[in-house]
Amino acid sequence: MIDNAIKRKDLLGMDDLTVDEIEAVLETAEKLKEVSQRDIKKVPTLRGKTIINLFFEPSTRTRTSFELAAKRMSADAINISASASSVVKGETLIDTAMNLEAMNPDAVVIRHPSPGAPHIISRLLKSSVVNAGDGAHEHPTQALLDLMTVKEKKKRLSGLQVVIVGDITHSRVARSNIIGFKKSGAKVRVVGAPTLIPYGIENMGVQVSYDLKESIKDADVIMMLRIQRERQEGALLPSLREYSIRYGLDMEKLEDAPKDVIILHPGPLNRGVEISPEVADSPYSLILNQVSNGLAVRMAIFYHLLGGKE
Amino acid sequence: MSFLLIKGGRLIDPLQAVDGLYDIVVEKGRVKDVLKAGMLAGNDLKNKGKVIDAEGLWVIPGMIDMHCHLREPGEEYKETIKTGTTAAVAGGYTSLAAMANTIPVNDNASVTDFILNKASVEGAANVLPVGTVTRGMKGESLVDMGELKDAGVVAFSDDGRAVMNSEIMRRALEYSKAFDLPIISHCEDTNLSGAGVIHEGYVSAVTGLKGMPSESETVMIGRDIALAELTGGRLHIAHVSTAYGVELIREAKARGVNVTAEVTPHHLTLTDDAVRGFDTAAKVNPPLRGEKDREALINGLEDGTIDVIATDHAPHSLVEKDVEFDAASSGMIGLETSLSLCLSLLFKKRINLSALIEKLTKNPARILGLERGALKKGFKADIAIIDPNAEWVVDTSKLYSKSANTPFRGWKMRGRVVKTIVNGKVVYG
Numbered sequence: 061m062i063d064n065a066i067k068r069k070d071l072l073g074m075d076d077l078t079v080d081e082i083e084a085v086l087e088t089a090e091k092l093k094e095v096s097q098r099d100i101k102k103v104p105t106l107r108g109k110t111i112i113n114l115f116f117e118p119s120t121r122t123r124t125s126f127e128l129a130a131k132r133m134s135a136d137a138i139n140i141s142a143s144a145s146s147v148v149k150g151e152t153l154i155d156t157a158m159n160l161e162a163m164n165p166d167a168v169v170i171r172h173p174s175p176g177a178p179h180i181i182s183r184l185l186k187s188s189v190v191n192a193g194d195g196a197h198e199h200p201t202q203a204l205l206d207l208m209t210v211k212e213k214k215k216r217l218s219g220l221q222v223v224i225v226g227d228i229t230h231s232r233v234a235r236s237n238i239i240g241f242k243k244s245g246a247k248v249r250v251v252g253a254p255t256l257i258p259y260g261i262e263n264m265g266v267q268v269s270y271d272l273k274e275s276i277k278d279a280d281v282i283m284m285l286r287i288q289r290e291r292q293e294g295a296l297l298p299s300l301r302e303y304s305i306r307y308g309l310d311m312e313k314l315e316d317a318p319k320d321v322i323i324l325h326p327g328p329l330n331r332g333v334e335i336s337p338e339v340a341d342s343p344y345s346l347i348l349n350q351v352s353n354g355l356a357v358r359m360a361i362f363y364h365l366l367g368g369k370e
Numbered sequence: 371m372s373f374l375l376i377k378g379g380r381l382i383d384p385l386q387a388v389d390g391l392y393d394i395v396v397e398k399g400r401v402k403d404v405l406k407a408g409m410l411a412g413n414d415l416k417n418k419g420k421v422i423d424a425e426g427l428w429v430i431p432g433m434i435d436m437h438c439h440l441r442e443p444g445e446e447y448k449e450t451i452k453t454g455t456t457a458a459v460a461g462g463y464t465s466l467a468a469m470a471n472t473i474p475v476n477d478n479a480s481v482t483d484f485i486l487n488k489a490s491v492e493g494a495a496n497v498l499p500v501g502t503v504t505r506g507m508k509g510e511s512l513v514d515m516g517e518l519k520d521a522g523v524v525a526f527s528d529d530g531r532a533v534m535n536s537e538i539m540r541r542a543l544e545y546s547k548a549f550d551l552p553i554i555s556h557c558e559d560t561n562l563s564g565a566g567v568i569h570e571g572y573v574s575a576v577t578g579l580k581g582m583p584s585e586s587e588t589v590m591i592g593r594d595i596a597l598a599e600l601t602g603g604r605l606h607i608a609h610v611s612t613a614y615g616v617e618l619i620r621e622a623k624a625r626g627v628n629v630t631a632e633v634t635p636h637h638l639t640l641t642d643d644a645v646r647g648f649d650t651a652a653k654v655n656p657p658l659r660g661e662k663d664r665e666a667l668i669n670g671l672e673d674g675t676i677d678v679i680a681t682d683h684a685p686h687s688l689v690e691k692d693v694e695f696d697a698a699s700s701g702m703i704g705l706e707t708s709l710s711l712c713l714s715l716l717f718k719k720r721i722n723l724s725a726l727i728e729k730l731t732k733n734p735a736r737i738l739g740l741e742r743g744a745l746k747k748g749f750k751a752d753i754a755i756i757d758p759n760a761e762w763v764v765d766t767s768k769l770y771s772k773s774a775n776t777p778f779r780g781w782k783m784r785g786r787v788v789k790t791i792v793n794g795k796v797v798y799g
Binding site for chain 1: 573
């Protein structure tokens with residue numbers, strides 16, 4: 061069904077993927093998207109394969125998406141969340157991973173609050189490891205689904221002006237997207253309060269701006285990041301109210317953006333904080349397309365990593 | 371009593387400004403004579419002692435590490451006085467200043483006594499205990515410095531933790547003047563370093579690992595220099611890692627402030643690039659910094675701003691290191707790789723031989739007030755014999771340290787210790 065499957069054991073980050081690999085995944089995802097439109101939403105491609113979702117952080121959306129992706133490819137999927145696992149009894153990450161390995165899964169999807177956690181277990185496991193978010197480091201399937209969503213709408217990625225807005229310092233979505241869009245030939249600008257933009261980010265080839273209204277004037281794509289409510293404590297932000305006024309996207313600020321701008325958000329939304337309800341529900345918003353594409357991208361990743369060969 | 375004769379080696383002894391071919395005679399644990407090679411009649415010592423042929427080798431005073439963690443008492447699963455000193459002599463070190471953050475901490479004479487007793491029974495090298503600055507290392511009140519001095523500590527340090535309270539630091543620098551012992555300061559503003567686990571810079575921006583800025587070190591170096599200036603106390607800055615830190619020390623020395631400083635072999639060798647693969651062996655505090663910092667540290671070493679190279683040997687077991695990067699303990703072992711890493715600066719012509727050896731022998735002896743660090747007539751015979759051309763590969767299973775946490779595993783090294791002599795006895799090789 062699909063040619064040139066990418067040859068790698070793991071998907072740890074966008075940093076590892078070549079442009080050709082990114083394109084191959086997006087192409088596969090476009091083909092697999094149709095499966096979810098069918099009456100019987102299943103292909104037999106990965107029958108007999110086992111996929112474990114190992115989540116050390118609460119997540120509904122991403123976990124569900126990975127689980128459904130596995131099931132629509134006919135793989136067996138089980139979910140383990142940190143609160144339900146042995147971690148609370150003091151078991152180390154490596155012990156947990158080795159115990160799962162002993163059950164011979166084909167892939168382990170891991171989300172973990174510590175950057176590099178998937179990399180550590182990938183060195184020990186024979187099964188494929190998929191990074192579903194490691195701290196503030198990477199979230200590669202999110203970037204792939206964002207690339208897919210933008211490409212569907214704009215028919216290209218190269219040359220686009222992408223503006224990523226919010227808490228860049230603590231965002232794995234921002235890091236993976238910066239790498240993904242840059243590799244695909246787009247220009248990236250990050251926007252946010254100076255306390256939320258890390259020093260050295262310019263060396264990733266991005267522009268930095270502290271002014272949202274000004275920075276979206278030439279935007280083809282605006283990506284709003286979720287602001288963690290707990291960030292307002294401490295020294296990073298004076299208040300969510302001030303954040304919302306300066307960096308929340310509402311219809312008034314959007315007036316200065318090009319008419320064909322599209323708006324993404326990785327979810328879950330803080331309506332009224334980083335994005336106003338009017339913007340979230342406007343025709344510019346592709347938030348729900350992102351969710352559908354997320355499923356397709358994750359099916360494609362499983363397809364590529366777990367063979368899918370006859 | 372028999373002699374030990376070290377024959378025909380190239381002696382490098384910065385204290386006596388000696389670099390040449392010499393024979394060294396050791397008797398009763400002390401240096402009896404240092405003579406130009408060949409001056410000794412062949413039959414003078416025949417059948418009366420042991421002869422070590424050092425032709426083609428370098429002979430230096432035994433190295434003094436003024437900053438290491440031996441972990442005993444309390445964390446014997448990481449290292450003991452026995453294993454730590456055994457690793458030390460394998461690396462050419464004959465004296466070690468053992469940091470005070472043991473369990474319990476070395477804040478009273480009974481802990482100091484325990485360390486010294488244990489070292490006299492099991493130690494392969496001389497162990498010089500460091501006392502804490504504050505009781506319980508809590509940063510709140512001064513230890514009984516007089517009692518600790520009498521028990522045998524060579525310096526005071528809350529290393530591993532910063533003395534955040536400036537008033538306490540001021541009084542420590544002031545009070546210790548009565549004993550002429552240095553305060554070794556771990557310079558870190560812990561509010562500024564926060565939850566940081568690596569250097570704040572491009573690598574922290576890319577990996578999402580929390581960064582701690584260079585300024586968490588430099589603001590404290592600045593503070594401590596100001597306090598040393600105020601009090602006239604003896605300040606020694608531990609493990610400088612930043613370019614601006616070096617600059618602050620350079621300026622302070624030019625003004626005549628009573629300050630000395632050390633740098634580690636790992637900060638001279640690696641940058642934060644080493645943590646990009648999330649290798650917890652490269653997690654250390656202060657963190658590996660940027661290339662500009664590394665360059666500045668080497669320059670500071672060359673021009674004398676930095677007096678000493680010290681290992682900050684910090685053993686940790688797999689329990690602390692085989693975990694997520696955020697959760698891993700900071701620190702790396704260094705006693706057995708230090709000499710080779712230091713020599714690489716020599717081979718790259720970044721520092722001359724005498725200046726390098728001085729940072730490992732003469733200068734730490736001066737700062738700690740030891741009658742060691744030189745091969746002078748009458749001095750204790752602490753000697754390391756080095757083959758500068760020996761090549762070896764770091765294999766952690768072959769190291770003497772109880773722990774294996776080094777980012778240098780697998781590295782090809784040049785220059786190795788072939789024999790180490792402590793108090794006149796061959797303890798290694």
